[in-house]
Amino acid sequence: MPENERGARARTRQAILSAAIDVLGQNPAAALSEIAAAAEVGRTTLHRYFPERSDLLRAVAAEGSARLDRATASAKLNEGSGADALLRLCREYFDLGSLLSLIFTDPECLGGATPILDDGCDDRFSAMIDRGHRDGTIDVALPAPWLSSLMWSQLYAGWSYVSHQGASRHEVLELLVRTVDGAVAPRTTTG
Amino acid sequence: MPENERGARARTRQAILSAAIDVLGQNPAAALSEIAAAAEVGRTTLHRYFPERSDLLRAVAAEGSARLDRATASAKLNEGSGADALLRLCREYFDLGSLLSLIFTDPECLGGATPILDDGCDDRFSAMIDRGHRDGTIDVALPAPWLSSLMWSQLYAGWSYVSHQGASRHEVLELLVRTVDGAVAPRTTTG
DNA sequence: CTCTAGTGGAACGGAGGTGTTCCACTTCAG
């Protein structure tokens, strides 16, 4: 991945990467010709930037991980109550858009940085949940890995809801935050 | 689909169908040879029962729909409070096992009987949610289609949790019910 | 034993995706 690309080359490379995220999110087995078409680029050009399919997948993984890290950083997981931080994280991740589909339908694609279904999920995430358990904003019966699963599955459901149906982004985000909030809150009645 | 199959033929056909549900759930683009191998059957035999891939997919759709309908019937959606019925439905659907993966990763596969992301989702489901809204057991801010999305995404998350990691089926089911219950319950505090 | 049902392996042609090469086109700088 040449760092020194400028102008047209950098723009074309980025267009291909974004198209790849969109198309592979819809169908992880998509043909390269589909990705090229989505990027409004010839298949020849695609091969010029990413000689083999695996090269493209690697670049997609890098781009996806970068976007994910940026979103995680924006959420400032170590500020406020545990539950507040979790909801902030949902809001940030929701902005990842079609990348959510890719992460969810092809969890392996991000390589080592797979956020979903990691047994010992992300350290920052676990720390946030632990804080929530201690400060009483997150139900102690719900362990961190399960909450990770929960969050990701709802993010994917929300994004599908927006993209496949014509639902409003804001409306769906509020529904999502409401349900996640309710799901993690400690029970008021014992049952 | 010959109704009159008995003994060996019926057994082989069923083995192929179950294997197809498992394998296609993991990877909707799986090759027929993989499905045959999973069913411990030669590729020739598979073609004998399902001449073309589309024939197999149709049969999988029929089998999946049948299992889904049976589970829905078992949940007796029109009994008890709305929330209770929803949780019963979750418990029944959770038993669908690997079929959950298939339904979730390839929503089109069930054809007309697609339960996920249907704009006007299942009538019985909507009626149940409406009842919950009226009897005060389901948050009125949460519309039926969103609750359908919510339920399916959590079912998939739960099933992945069980199958990809070694989690206990019962434990995960209880976590799932707890979070769904919390998500749909009307809020106690206004916010 | 013989006959049959059910099966699996080998092999083939066809279709589609992949990776490569070559050439023509456009755009822009000099």
Next chain:
DNA sequence: CTGAAGTGGAACACCTCCGTTCCACTAGAG
């Protein structure tokens, strides 16, 4: 104009999967 950069199309060999055919094998019924 000339040359270089960037691009797209056409064609090719290669591979995998698919659908088919043919033949050999096994198990059970008679």
